[in-house]
Amino acid sequence: MELPELEIIREQERTFGDEEFRAELASVRPDGTRKWIFAKQPRGKFYRWRTIVSAVLLSFLALSPFVKIGDEQFLLFNLLDRKFVFFGYPIWPEDFYLVVVLFLTALVSIVVFTATLGRIWCGWLCPQTVFLEMVFRKIEWWIDGSAGEQAVRVRGPWNGDRIRRFVLKQSIFFSISFAIANIFLAYVVSSDTLVGYIKDGPGSHFELFLALVAFTVVFYLVFARFREQACLVVCPYGRFMSALVDEHTVTITYDQKRGEQRSKWKRNDARSSQNTGHCIDCNACVNVCPTGIDIRNGIQLECVACTACIDACDEVMEKINLPKGLIRYTSAEAIQTGIKNWFTPRVKAYGTIWITLVLITTGLFYFRSDFDVTVLRSPGTTWTQTADGVANFYDLKIINKTSKDLHYSLVVAKPHQAIVTPLGLPTIVRSGEVLKGRFLISVPMHETEEHHEHEEHGNYEIDIAIDVKAGGKTIKQVSTELLTP
Numbered sequence: 001m002e003l004p005e006l007e008i009i010r011e012q013e014r015t016f017g018d019e020e021f022r023a024e025l026a027s028v029r030p031d032g033t034r035k036w037i038f039a040k041q042p043r044g045k046f047y048r049w050r051t052i053v054s055a056v057l058l059s060f061l062a063l064s065p066f067v068k069i070g071d072e073q074f075l076l077f078n079l080l081d082r083k084f085v086f087f088g089y090p091i092w093p094e095d096f097y098l099v100v101v102l103f104l105t106a107l108v109s110i111v112v113f114t115a116t117l118g119r120i121w122c123g124w125l126c127p128q129t130v131f132l133e134m135v136f137r138k139i140e141w142w143i144d145g146s147a148g149e150q151a152v153r154v155r156g157p158w159n160g161d162r163i164r165r166f167v168l169k170q171s172i173f174f175s176i177s178f179a180i181a182n183i184f185l186a187y188v189v190s191s192d193t194l195v196g197y198i199k200d201g202p203g204s205h206f207e208l209f210l211a212l213v214a215f216t217v218v219f220y221l222v223f224a225r226f227r228e229q230a231c232l233v234v235c236p237y238g239r240f241m242s243a244l245v246d247e248h249t250v251t252i253t254y255d256q257k258r259g260e261q262r263s264k265w266k267r268n269d270a271r272s273s274q275n276t277g278h279c280i281d282c283n284a285c286v287n288v289c290p291t292g293i294d295i296r297n298g299i300q301l302e303c304v305a306c307t308a309c310i311d312a313c314d315e316v317m318e319k320i321n322l323p324k325g326l327i328r329y330t331s332a333e334a335i336q337t338g339i340k341n342w343f344t345p346r347v348k349a350y351g352t353i354w355i356t357l358v359l360i361t362t363g364l365f366y367f368r369s370d371f372d373v374t375v376l377r378s379p380g381t382t383w384t385q386t387a388d389g390v391a392n393f394y395d396l397k398i399i400n401k402t403s404k405d406l407h408y409s410l411v412v413a414k415p416h417q418a419i420v421t422p423l424g425l426p427t428i429v430r431s432g433e434v435l436k437g438r439f440l441i442s443v444p445m446h447e448t449e450e451h452h453e454h455e456e457h458g459n460y461e462i463d464i465a466i467d468v469k470a471g472g473k474t475i476k477q478v479s480t481e482l483l484t485p
């Protein structure tokens with residue numbers, strides 16, 4: 001028997017009046033208790049595209065910790081060791097500014113895209129929406145049936161069928177949450193380390209295992225219980241979104257000019273009367289909404305731009321032979337005036353800042369050197385007399401930012417007869433490590449007389465150029481001065 005799905009949902013949950021939406025959340029009753037949203041599964045073009053995009057994103061999320069470029073994981077966010085890897089490109093604490101610049105660029109990107117295309121991030125890319133709508137809710141529809149069946153079952157008794165479905169669904173939800181927690185851990189500690197932990201067993205890393213279980217419980221509660229409330233009351237993005245959109249922003253909008261006056265559909269209704277809009281007040285757009293709102297009330301903070309109402313309304317329009325797009329991606333201004341003008345001065349300003357930031361970020365990554373070398377004359381020292389000339393002490397610092405160990409040597413490029421004497425310096429700098437040490441440069445007296453270039457407090461300085469060599473190549477040249485009498 002086919003359940004009267006729309007009626008059940010409307011009667012039980014959708015008693016929201018046209019004005020109450022301004023003061024209350026659709027998913028919370030005035031007394032503060034939760035109204036559970038039984039969202040109907042959308043069907044249509046946008047839902048199919050979102051399914052494809054979500055499959056790509058989920059595959060990327062699950063696989064990228066296991067993809068290596070060279071010796072590096074494709075993406076790594078090791079907060080404990082302060083090591084980050086972006087697309088196989090390691091960033092150590094010395095280059096932390098790159099992480100900050102990347103973060104800033106991502107933030108400005110969201111601002112620019114929100115100003116032009118509304119909450120496109122929420123509907124298509126946000127992990128919360130992707131997991132909830134494309135994984136957890138699909139499993140729920142598969143196990144518990146349609147929204148109408150779910151609404152009927154929760155009001156019924158805890159019989160064998162309901163218990164079986166409940167246990168199966170919650171077990172799958174918990175298992176997926178555990179898998180998500182493991183994937184996120186692979187991004188933090190690296191996939192190799194995670195595989196090692198799994199082989200060792202939970203007892204060997206018990207504290208970490210407890211943390212993993214805690215995160216699993218959080219993910220489970222978010223996706224099984226908290227759901228749309230995470231977007232409505234926790235996520236800060238929804239709050240500042242309202243400061244970014246204006247009447248030019250292209251977002252999911254109900255065309256009230258075409259839709260109003262709404263009225264119920266009657267058989268052989270041609271919608272020809274001037275007082276009758278194209279909206280047949282069927283509530284299909286409300287029944288698919290995962291946050292329980294009515295898009296016909298205008299842009300609302302609760303709208304996560306999931307496109308479900310577009311698909312639902314298009315299906316209705318098709319059935320009653322009216323043009324699709326009563327709910328569509330458009331701007332409030334376009335609906336009022338018919339003129340589409342999303343390229344406003346504000347978008348131009350944001351866009352200019354965004355392009356500048358992207359260029360700066362790309363440049364900083366491109367020109368970042370793999371090794372940083374600093375040579376400074378040791379503080380508090382002066383020249384030292386040697387058998388045939390003078391010598392100075394120097395402090396050396398080498399930072400190896402690559403994923404390979406560096407075997408190096410120091411050679412003085414200028415003046416030619418100068419000699420480097422390492423003072424217990426190691427000749428290897430491990431990957432991601434900083435080497436600090438001292439060495440001596442001695443120059444024959446006749447060279448110092450030839451190269452006197454600056455005078456300082458009665459002493460002379462000559463310019464020194466030092467090559468840092470590795471694998472037969474000069475990987476860096478640094479300049480300093482040598483103090484002579």
Ligand code: SF4
Nearest residue numbers: 279280282283285313
């Ligand atoms: S689905 Fe379309 S026709 Fe039905 S209530 Fe929503 S806007 Fe009106």
Ligand code: SF4
Nearest residue numbers: 289303304306307309
């Ligand atoms: S109003 Fe439409 S786009 Fe917004 S959350 Fe509801 S169904 Fe999704």
